[in-house]
Amino acid sequence: MQxxxxxxxxxxxxxxxxxHILDRGFPVVVHNRSPKAQDELTAVGARAAGSAAxxxxxxxxxxxxxxxxxxxxxVLTAEDGVLAGLAAGSVVIDMSSISPVVAKRxxxxxxxxxxxxxxxxxxxxxxxxxxxxxxxxVGGDAAALTRVRPILECMGQPEKVIHVGAEPGSGxxxxxxxxIAIGGALAGVSEALxxxxxxxVDPVRVREALLGGFASSRVLEVHGERLIKGxxxxxxxxxxxxxxxxxxxETAAANGVALPATALVSQLVNALVASGGKDLDYxxxxxxxxxxxxVK
Amino acid sequence: MQxxxxxxxxxxxxxxxxxHILDRGFPVVVHNRSPKAQDELTAVGARAAGSAAxxxxxxxxxxxxxxxxxxxxxVLTAEDGVLAGLAAGSVVIDMSSISPVVAKRxxxxxxxxxxxxxxxxxxxxxxxxxxxxxxxxVGGDAAALTRVRPILECMGQPEKVIHVGAEPGSGxxxxxxxxIAIGGALAGVSEALxxxxxxxVDPVRVREALLGGFASSRVLEVHGERLIKGxxxxxxxxxxxxxxxxxxxETAAANGVALPATALVSQLVNALVASGGKDLDYxxxxxxxxxxxxVK
Numbered sequence: 001m002q003x004x005x006x007x008x009x010x011x012x013x014x015x016x017x018x019x020h021i022l023d024r025g026f027p028v029v030v031h032n033r034s035p036k037a038q039d040e041l042t043a044v045g046a047r048a049a050g051s052a053a054x055x056x057x058x059x060x061x062x063x064x065x066x067x068x069x070x071x072x073x074x075v076l077t078a079e080d081g082v083l084a085g086l087a088a089g090s091v092v093i094d095m096s097s098i099s100p101v102v103a104k105r106x107x108x109x110x111x112x113x114x115x116x117x118x119x120x121x122x123x124x125x126x127x128x129x130x131x132x133x134x135x136x137x138v139g140g141d142a143a144a145l146t147r148v149r150p151i152l153e154c155m156g157q158p159e160k161v162i163h164v165g166a167e168p169g170s171g172x173x174x175x176x177x178x179x180i181a182i183g184g185a186l187a188g189v190s191e192a193l194x195x196x197x198x199x200x201v202d203p204v205r206v207r208e209a210l211l212g213g214f215a216s217s218r219v220l221e222v223h224g225e226r227l228i229k230g231x232x233x234x235x236x237x238x239x240x241x242x243x244x245x246x247x248x249x250e251t252a253a254a255n256g257v258a259l260p261a262t263a264l265v266s267q268l269v270n271a272l273v274a275s276g277g278k279d280l281d282y283x284x285x286x287x288x289x290x291x292x293x294x295v296k
Numbered sequence: 297m298q299x300x301x302x303x304x305x306x307x308x309x310x311x312x313x314x315x316h317i318l319d320r321g322f323p324v325v326v327h328n329r330s331p332k333a334q335d336e337l338t339a340v341g342a343r344a345a346g347s348a349a350x351x352x353x354x355x356x357x358x359x360x361x362x363x364x365x366x367x368x369x370x371v372l373t374a375e376d377g378v379l380a381g382l383a384a385g386s387v388v389i390d391m392s393s394i395s396p397v398v399a400k401r402x403x404x405x406x407x408x409x410x411x412x413x414x415x416x417x418x419x420x421x422x423x424x425x426x427x428x429x430x431x432x433x434v435g436g437d438a439a440a441l442t443r444v445r446p447i448l449e450c451m452g453q454p455e456k457v458i459h460v461g462a463e464p465g466s467g468x469x470x471x472x473x474x475x476i477a478i479g480g481a482l483a484g485v486s487e488a489l490x491x492x493x494x495x496x497v498d499p500v501r502v503r504e505a506l507l508g509g510f511a512s513s514r515v516l517e518v519h520g521e522r523l524i525k526g527x528x529x530x531x532x533x534x535x536x537x538x539x540x541x542x543x544x545x546e547t548a549a550a551n552g553v554a555l556p557a558t559a560l561v562s563q564l565v566n567a568l569v570a571s572g573g574k575d576l577d578y579x580x581x582x583x584x585x586x587x588x589x590x591v592k
Contacts, residue, residue: 100495123509135509139497162505165497173497174505177488181511184484187557191480192473195544198551199396201435201461201469209458209470213419213431215477217513248491255494257589260560261483293553 004029005151006059008052008075008082009096010037013122014065016129017095020154022046031055052078056085061148062092068243069098076106088114091144093152095136097121097240099247100169100176101254107140107168116144119168120152121175125236128156135160137178139170176251179244183265185219190286193227197295203228223283230296235281242269242278300325301447302355304348304371304378305392306333309418310361312425313391316450318342327351348374352381357444358388364539365394372402384410387440389448391432393417393536395543396465396472397550403436403464412440415464416448417471421532424452431456433474435466472547475540479561481515486582489523493591499524519579526592531577538565538574 003026007018010032018041022028028046031054032038038048049055052075056062062082064075072094076082082092092110094103094117103119110117118140128134134156138145145152145163152161164174192215196206207224210216226232245266252259268285277284290296299322303314306328314337318324324342327350328334334344345351348371352358358378360371368390372378378388388406390399390413399415406413414436424430430452434441441448441459448457460466488511492502503520506512522528541562548555564581573580586592 123506123511125510128509135505137505160508162501162508164501164505167496170497173492173495174502177492177497177502178506178509178511180491181481181484181488181506181513181516184487184557185477185481185511185513185515188477188480188483191553191555191558192477195476195548195551195553195555196469196473198553199469199547200463201466201473205458205460206470206473209431209433209460210419210474210477212456212458213424213474214421214514214518215419215474215481217477217481217515218510219481219513220477222510251495252491255491255589257487257491257494257591258585259487259491260585260588261480261557262487264556264560289554289556292556293551295553 003061003151004059006055006062007065008055008062009065010041011065012126013129015040017065017155018046019044020132021151024154026151029055029058051080052082053080053085056082056090060090061151062090064092064094064096066096067240069102072096072098072106073102076109083109083113086110086113086115090115091148092117093120093148095120095122097175097244097247098172100172100251103139103172104169116141117168118144118148119171121171122156123175123178133157133160137162137164137171137174139164139172139174140166140168142166173251176244176248179241180248180259180262182219183245184261185217186223186283186285187261187265187268189220189224190227190289193224193286194289194293194295198293223286226281226283227286232280232284234279235283237278238269238272238280238282238284239278241282242273245269299357299447300355302351302358303361304351304358305361306337307361308422309425311336313361313451314342315340316428317447320450322447325351325354347376348378349376349381352378352386356386357447358386359391360388361391363392363536365398368392368394368402369398372405379405379409382406382409382411386411387444388413389416389444391416391418393471393540394468396468396547399435399468400465412437413464414440414444415467417467418452419471419474429453429456431458433458433460433467433470435460435468436462436464438462469547472540472544475537476544476555476558478515479541480557481513482519482579482581483557483561483564485516485520486523486585489520489582490585490589490591494589519582522577522579523582528576528580530575531579533574534565534568534576534578534580535574537578538569541565
């Protein structure tokens with residue numbers, strides 16, 4: 001059966017993701033709050049729908065890619081939302097990064113209508129979306145994943161589409177873990193570079209030396225370079241990372257887990273936002289540590 | 297000129313490092329506090345010397361590889377230490393991980409005797425030492441490094457021998473930065489795995505998914521696996537990492553830098569040591585976070 005794919009949310013991530021699905025020959029129906037992004041997609045072969053409900057009525061697989069938990073809730077449960085148009089036997093895939101708890105609740109609502117919801121948040125950012133190299137963390141029913149795998153593999157290589165768990169919300173929990181791991185690495189890299197700068201050792205050499213050893217990481221490679229060059233053009237906006245760390249803190253509390261390092265990283269993010277940095281790339285949280293050391 | 301290489305300190309790291317130098321055809325003179333390790337090296341072609349001074353008298357390049365700052369100070373400045381036997385025109389290379397401030401002071405003492413001291417601490421651990429794939433962070437005179445580079449390249453590939461800076465102590469500062477970056481990454485990975493476990497999501501899948509994305513790091517790869525398997529056979533002992541973080545804290549204070557994430561990691565290390573973990577691999581600091589979440 002040829003699936004017709006709905007794509008709701010055509011932001012920085014959603015636009016290239018939807019284009020990859022079109023490129024592989026799937027019929028795609030798009031919807032976005034502002035119509036300009038819709039025009040960009042219809043120009044390359046997508047159809048536009050006037051509401052999320054309309055997308056659901058025309059499609060067998062509906063993808064949502066919006067900024068935050070309340071946005072996904074709205075897109076699904078509003079009067080003209082996905083649930084209002086959803087036929088039984090469909091698959092809804094939320095690729096946004098949202099609360100695992102809410103993901104589970106929304107999956108139950110979709111199940112009540114005889115369809116399946118998968119949570120499938122991504123890592124890899126705008127570059128990963130453009131290159132079709134996103135890593136995709138999928139939670140929910142394995143059979144539904146098998147069904148939609150060819151669609152997900154338009155956006156990330158097969159080995160990067162990981163079934164994290166059958167429990168709805170598992171993918172979102174994994175994404176939260178991803179952001180936690182990145183936060184710790186970023187704090188470590190920032191403190192290392194702050195010390196190097198203040199001690200008069202060339203941070204370019206330090207980064208190079210560390211990349212050859214056990215401290216090697218994507219964060220050191222990419223964010224280390226950003227911090228050295230002072231280039232904080234997003235990338236991934238600090239406001240969104242702040243949201244992700246709020247999810248981490250909430251998820252930790254809900255599950256009975258203490259995250260002291262993440263708590264510290266959250267405060268650095270708050271400090272960056274307080275000084276007007278919400279639209280900078282989130283690697284700029286390292287500059288808060290640079291300020292503590294009076295280095296630039 | 298064929299250099300004769302002295303090697304003082306034949307521990308877990310020093311033994312394989314000295315063997316690699318022998319293997320490349322350099323004459324090697326060894327000295328170690330306990331004679332058993334010396335026997336292992338003389339069996340494969342090294343000569344043994346009765347004291348560090350004796351090593352210095354017989355060699356043009358003298359390498360020290362001992363556990364901590366006071367050990368290096370003793371090996372150099374004791375009555376029968378390196379300085380007592382050092383001829384002008386020699387190069388002393390300290391490959392231990394010690395205080396950058398002390399490294400600078402010792403380099404000045406060596407310079408007074410008409411020789412050069414390089415600080416060249418390593419990253420890569422026992423496996424890196426055995427495989428000859430250490431990353432080596434060199435501080436000090438560039439010409440001296442050029443002279444001894446063929447010796448250092450016995451222990452790490454050419455591209456991994458990095459001249460961090462001409463200022464003595466630069467290599468040690470870089471090593472401190474390395475341990476800082478690793479600490480942050482390890483805290484992040486540990487918290488991510490604690491949350492996954494407690495939330496009932498398979499940490500094996502989470503690690504796999506994260507390795508495909510931006511959270512990818514050597515720490516996630518190696519220590520993530522250790523934490524999942526509960527395998528804390530060193531590796532690198534927690535007692536030595538505790539020493540390295542003490543150096544980080546001291547170096548930060550000496551340079552006017554604040555390291556809040558490293559301070560947190562230090563406290564986790566203290567907690568691990570308090571519960572009897574000093575001889576475990578340092579990745580076991582993640583278990584302190586697991587305990588906070590009541591997961592194993």
